[in-house]
Amino acid sequence: MTATAAQQASADQIGEGTSVVSSPEEAPAVRPVDVPALLERGRSLCTPVMREAISRLAPPMDRVSAYHFGWTDAEGRPTEGDSGKAVRPALALISALAAGAPAEIGIPGGVAVELVHNFSLLHDDLMDGDEQRRHRATVWTVFGPAQAILVGDAMFALANEVLLEAADKGGASAVDAGRAVQRLTLATRKLIDGQAQDLAFEQRDRVTVAECLEMEGNKTGALLAASASVGAVLAGMDDAGADALERYGYHLGLAFQAVDDLLGIWGATEVTGKPNFGDLRQRKKSLPVSAALAEGGPASLRLAELLADPEGRGHEDEEQLAARAALIEEAGGRAWTADEARRQHKTALAALDEVPMPAGVREQFAALAEFVVVRER
């Protein structure tokens, strides 16, 4: 399937026949942007710096990291790994361009946000007991919980180390490197707050849509906000401009997460690599569920009843989960979430209008936003 066909299939699947993203006339593309090339630029410029940074870690943390990133297998043999989409480094480089600087100025920023992202994956997988990530066994299952904790800690520290070196190596001023660390630190704190909220929500039968949006903004929005601004900050963009880029990234994150919540219930297992109705099985308090519970009609009330029932918790079969998915849809949770993805996507693009940037850069941000929102995994 070509990328475009896949995107269309995904849009059909998620948006029930309507694309999740804004229609073409709302998102003017002056010229087509090659999204795979944007992602490849992020990967090819940031990966060597990332590998050098990881090589500084004391054994066996270097080896555990290489496994986590998909560079090697559990025995340390090189593999053709899948390191993920690498959207964050791509955004960091575009944000340097937005400040009128070369993409390269954003490299330490791209490496730093990717390190923070992977620090949170290592710790979250352990806290959540998740055994699979990117179709591979998670670090804590292969190397034990201590290595997952320790390597996560090391990546977090390394993120700031790399960012502060941006000044030493002449790419950014010391003041701008400090500003970048400060913004990344606040984003990381939000990321941690979001994980705390996510864990707390697991103990509850329901959460409001507002609580869910706050948690998702912390867990996903904050780091995408930092990704979309870090290169610009390193290049000296003022705080007002950087704030606008952060808003783009934040709302993009919320759009991304809304799509993720839809895929978590209605995504095709063979594409997502996750079990059918996975989020329902885990009783995740995602947007479709929260929106459905807030609606208050008969399907909504029936869903609330089922979720509050302690009987059979965790032992629901495929048929029972399918019935819940149908109730969520009937109560409007699916449609509301698809609408929310569209709204957040639109808000993200609107934020870009507040920042003057060189010709063509806005289109790169817009193309990446469309890629993130219209996807099937």
Next chain:
Amino acid sequence: MTATAAQQASADQIGEGTSVVSSPEEAPAVRPVDVPALLERGRSLCTPVMREAISRLAPPMDRVSAYHFGWTDAEGRPTEGDSGKAVRPALALISALAAGAPAEIGIPGGVAVELVHNFSLLHDDLMDGDEQRRHRATVWTVFGPAQAILVGDAMFALANEVLLEAADKGGASAVDAGRAVQRLTLATRKLIDGQAQDLAFEQRDRVTVAECLEMEGNKTGALLAASASVGAVLAGMDDAGADALERYGYHLGLAFQAVDDLLGIWGATEVTGKPNFGDLRQRKKSLPVSAALAEGGPASLRLAELLADPEGRGHEDEEQLAARAALIEEAGGRAWTADEARRQHKTALAALDEVPMPAGVREQFAALAEFVVVRER
């Protein structure tokens, strides 16, 4: 027992009748320094800022932190807790004085190093499976592993957040706040490297004295180095001066750790709150053990034999452990480690001579060093 009597008792116990620290004529004290007052200054200036910072954390991380610091019990009721000696904040404030600034300039630094220290305690206790800290149940045993991971992460992030605010709030320049974060980040990476080495050593029958010193320098020296320099860096001291203060803190950390290793075998349980021969029970590769194994005489060889024997591992009784302690002593491991504490203490004091500082400040550093080295818990 008075503080002085306790110190003397400790010196007798550790140094086999000879004080661990340099004799008075080697450490000239122009006037007596009130160490409890130095510690109290650190606590009273830093604790309010620490409490405000902790209050920013999303629930239940704020409550878990308050328990960890001994401010509340597990149910959240205020307690007269023991938050530890608070040597690090005290050092941070003295280092601000060393740069000719008021002690208050060092406050964000003192809070930051204490946050990093506690981040590492939270994670290490979980990794090491330690159930007790400061005579109380550790966070992971009370609130679960996920909270120990998450709250540790949050404290690490908060450390940089507080330090970078030093610039916003006018106490330090943005450049100096960035320098402070960079030094603290490198120290934290060493701390993590040290824990990785410590975990790796557990899998081995023996480690060399050099490996042991490197691990202890990372685990204890690096953060004391940052503590002893962070206030000076915030106050604008140049890198050469800050490096010298770091050397003082680093060697002080090694002296501290040598004493800790002695107490871990020969410390009195009723004072340390730890089991008799605790480090031998855990087969910890501490300095006395490494030094004894390196000696190569009959006692050394017998010790190596016992440690390499897989039989009865972890089931040694009090008598067997006492016999091992006697072998370590016979092979010179106890005397070597006490000498090493003296050497490191002396090297720490010598580093202070490289930095010009206002009258009386050197004496505060020296008094704190003596307090750290001559102790019984």
